[in-house]
Amino acid sequence: MSQEAAPPSDEELVRAVLAGDRDRFGDLVDRYQSRLVNYLFRLLRNADDAHDLAQEVFLRVYQALDRYDPTYRFSTWIFRVAQNAAIDQIRKRRLKLVPLGRRGDSEGDLPDLDPPSDDRGPYGHLRNTERGEAIQEAVDALPWEYRELIVLRHYGELSYEEIAQLKRMPLGTVKNKLFRGRQILKERLQSFLTD
Amino acid sequence: MSRTDRETLREWLYREQEGDLAPAEAAELKAALAKDPDLAREREELSRLSRLLVSEPLPVRAGFRQQVVNALPPAGWEAQHPRSWWLAASLFLVLAGAGAALVGLGSGRLSGEGALFSAVAALTDLFRSAALAGAGLLAASWKGLGLTLGHVADGSRLTAAALGFGVLCLNLLFVMLWRGARRAPQRSR
Numbered sequence: 001m002s003q004e005a006a007p008p009s010d011e012e013l014v015r016a017v018l019a020g021d022r023d024r025f026g027d028l029v030d031r032y033q034s035r036l037v038n039y040l041f042r043l044l045r046n047a048d049d050a051h052d053l054a055q056e057v058f059l060r061v062y063q064a065l066d067r068y069d070p071t072y073r074f075s076t077w078i079f080r081v082a083q084n085a086a087i088d089q090i091r092k093r094r095l096k097l098v099p100l101g102r103r104g105d106s107e108g109d110l111p112d113l114d115p116p117s118d119d120r121g122p123y124g125h126l127r128n129t130e131r132g133e134a135i136q137e138a139v140d141a142l143p144w145e146y147r148e149l150i151v152l153r154h155y156g157e158l159s160y161e162e163i164a165q166l167k168r169m170p171l172g173t174v175k176n177k178l179f180r181g182r183q184i185l186k187e188r189l190q191s192f193l194t195d
Numbered sequence: 196m197s198r199t200d201r202e203t204l205r206e207w208l209y210r211e212q213e214g215d216l217a218p219a220e221a222a223e224l225k226a227a228l229a230k231d232p233d234l235a236r237e238r239e240e241l242s243r244l245s246r247l248l249v250s251e252p253l254p255v256r257a258g259f260r261q262q263v264v265n266a267l268p269p270a271g272w273e274a275q276h277p278r279s280w281w282l283a284a285s286l287f288l289v290l291a292g293a294g295a296a297l298v299g300l301g302s303g304r305l306s307g308e309g310a311l312f313s314a315v316a317a318l319t320d321l322f323r324s325a326a327l328a329g330a331g332l333l334a335a336s337w338k339g340l341g342l343t344l345g346h347v348a349d350g351s352r353l354t355a356a357a358l359g360f361g362v363l364c365l366n367l368l369f370v371m372l373w374r375g376a377r378r379a380p381q382r383s384r
Contacts, residue, residue: 018272022264023264025263025264025267026260026261026263026264029259029260029263029264030260033255033259033260033263034252034255037253037259038252038253041253047253051255051259054259055262055263058263059263059266059267059268062267062268062270063268063270064270065270065272066270131247131250131251132251135247135248135250135251139248150248154245154248154249155248155249160213175210178209179209179210182241182244183209185244189244189247192243192247193240193244194240
């Protein structure tokens with residue numbers, strides 16, 4: 001009886017790319033593109049921006065691939081790059097919109113000033129449902145400390161352990177913040193949860 | 196069975212969604228759910244919430260993978276790749292071999308006969324002359340630079356300090372430009 005070979009791990013793919021097999025990077029793109037685009041879309045609220053930034057993240061990761069430390073998970077690394085890139089983008093947007101002289105905010109409340117984008121690109125129609133809008137608004141309204149973990153968990157599909165590693169937080173803190181975040185979401189989306 | 200408070204049970208509901216409950220906790224929760232309809236309803240709502248959150252994923256645009264692969268920039272680490280070394284080494288060997296052949300043929304011009312040997316000998320002389328001229332120019336440039344620096348060093352301390360400051364500024368400018376170029380976004384579109 002023949003056994004189907006297990007797909008290569010992320011780390012094996014990275015090694016193959018570093019050994020000269022450039023096409024294997026495409027396999028990593030396949031593996032992470034949906035999670036990354038959806039994660040960035042929830043943070044940036046614009047489909048085109050999410051795709052552009054996801055591409056930039058992949059390119060940054062490729063350029064720095066030789067510096068990847070395989071003692072950490074590849075998923076943690078790529079999402080950290082994505083998170084930093086998203087925060088940079090949000091800062092740039094804010095610089096364009098916040099009048100000069102306004103005090104700087106700490107990273108903790110950074111995205112609260114992020115303006116909702118009316119231009120949602122060609123995918124905008126997908127969001128034009130009452131339910132979709134409600135989900136987006138509920139996620140956006142979360143305090144940043146909960147929102148980033150909820151987005152990492154549900155849209156980045158990272159495990160508790162991966163989030164703890166990425167955020168350099170104790171595992172218990174991650175669980176607790178996710179618990180609180182979901183509680184808030186449940187209250188705000190109650191009308192969609194009952195029969 | 197321990198008497199677990201309601202808040203803890205609610206937290207367990209969330210952890211159950213993640214498959215994060217210990218067997219003992221799962222058994223206790225199951226017992227509590229059988230007795231408490233409100234808790235059972237909350238469990239159902241939580242399950243719906245998880246489904247709701249991921250109910251409308253954004254589709255990745257067609258051809259995204261290829262777009263990324265096509266836009267992959269040359270990375271610094273690629274130069275260290277063994278295949279790259281082999282290519283460079285092979286090229287070096289071929290050029291070195293060609294050079295050695297030219298010099299060897301050129302040295303035998305006195306004993307050799309025919310137009311081919313004469314042509315090769317002339318070509319070799321041309322390369323030698325060019326190399327000598329280049330080396331001479333390079334040496335002269337360095338000597339000139341050395342003389343200038345020596346003149347400045349023999350002059351006032353202020354002049355020497357100004358020169359040092361200028362060199363430092365140029366270095367800083369170079370580093371800033373280099374770092375800026377590294378940070379520049381790589382967009383394919």
